[in-house]
Amino acid sequence: DIQMTQSPSSLSASVGDRVTITCRASQSISSYLNWYQQKPGKAPNLLIYAASSLQSGVPSRFSGSASGTDFTLTISSLQPEDFATYYCQQSYRTPYSFGQGTKLEIE
Amino acid sequence: QVQLQESGPGLVKPSETLSLTCTVSGGSISGYYWSWIRQPPGTGLEWIGYIYYSGSTTYNPSLKSRVTISVDTSKNQFSLKLSSVTAADTAVYYCARLSPEWSMGYWGQGTLVTVSS
Numbered sequence: 099d100i101q102m103t104q105s106p107s108s109l110s111a112s113v114g115d116r117v118t119i120t121c122r123a124s125q126s127i128s129s130y131l132n133w134y135q136q137k138p139g140k141a142p143n144l145l146i147y148a149a150s151s152l153q154s155g156v157p158s159r160f161s162g163s164a165s166g167t168d169f170t171l172t173i174s175s176l177q178p179e180d181f182a183t184y185y186c187q188q189s190y191r192t193p194y195s196f197g198q199g200t201k202l203e204i205e
Numbered sequence: 206q207v208q209l210q211e212s213g214p215g216l217v218k219p220s221e222t223l224s225l226t227c228t229v230s231g232g233s234i235s236g237y238y239w240s241w242i243r244q245p246p247g248t249g250l251e252w253i254g255y256i257y258y259s260g261s262t263t264y265n266p267s268l269k270s271r272v273t274i275s276v277d278t279s280k281n282q283f284s285l286k287l288s289s290v291t292a293a294d295t296a297v298y299y300c301a302r303l304s305p306e307w308s309m310g311y312w313g314q315g316t317l318v319t320v321s322s
Binding site for chain 2: 099130132134140141142143144147148151153185187189192193194195196197198199
């Protein structure tokens with residue numbers, strides 16, 4: 099099975115900050131990497147698919163990139179509504195797997 | 206805009222079978238893959254499996270012996286059955302559509318299933 103390791107597991111930041119979350123796959127997954135945002139009591143919401151494609155309706159301050167088995171989600175300027183938990187997920191091979199999550203909190 | 210809605214019992218007894226249905230509205234179930242995902246309270250996400258509208262399935266090996274996913278195109282629904290449940294199966298269960306590409310772009314709101322006597 100493919101293991102997805104996210105870092106950090108939690109992060110404190112302020113409105114306006116630039117934030118980066120990293121996800122590392124245990125083997126090559128090409129660009130089959132997706133990013134989700136989850137707020138308490140809500141379903142996850144797709145932000146980025148195929149490593150760097152912005153889902154329709156998602157603000158352009160969110161972006162994704164890839165380098166080998168390392169993937170990055172960047173929020174260019176944090177907004178109050180961005181404080182949430184973020185998950186990466188590989189869809190290269192079943193069983194699909196998620197990272198353990200990164201909780202983004204207000205500093 | 207496609208919408209998904211999970212339904213089913215919120216409480217299941219240990220050793221019994223958990224049964225949930227996902228109803229798709231605003232679009233056809235045909236032509237897509239549909240998935241179930243769960244999230245135990247306070248923890249991360251686990252992929253359970255997916256089904257193509259034609260009925261072909263792929264399951265997570267960790268649950269494969271207990272899981273059945275089926276589809277009813279006439280009702281625009283797909284379903285999950287998980288047998289021999291224990292407290293470890295207590296979770297919020299989500300249904301989702303696999304698009305765009307192989308991401309989960311559309312999710313139901315989720316339904317909490319508690320396994321308890």
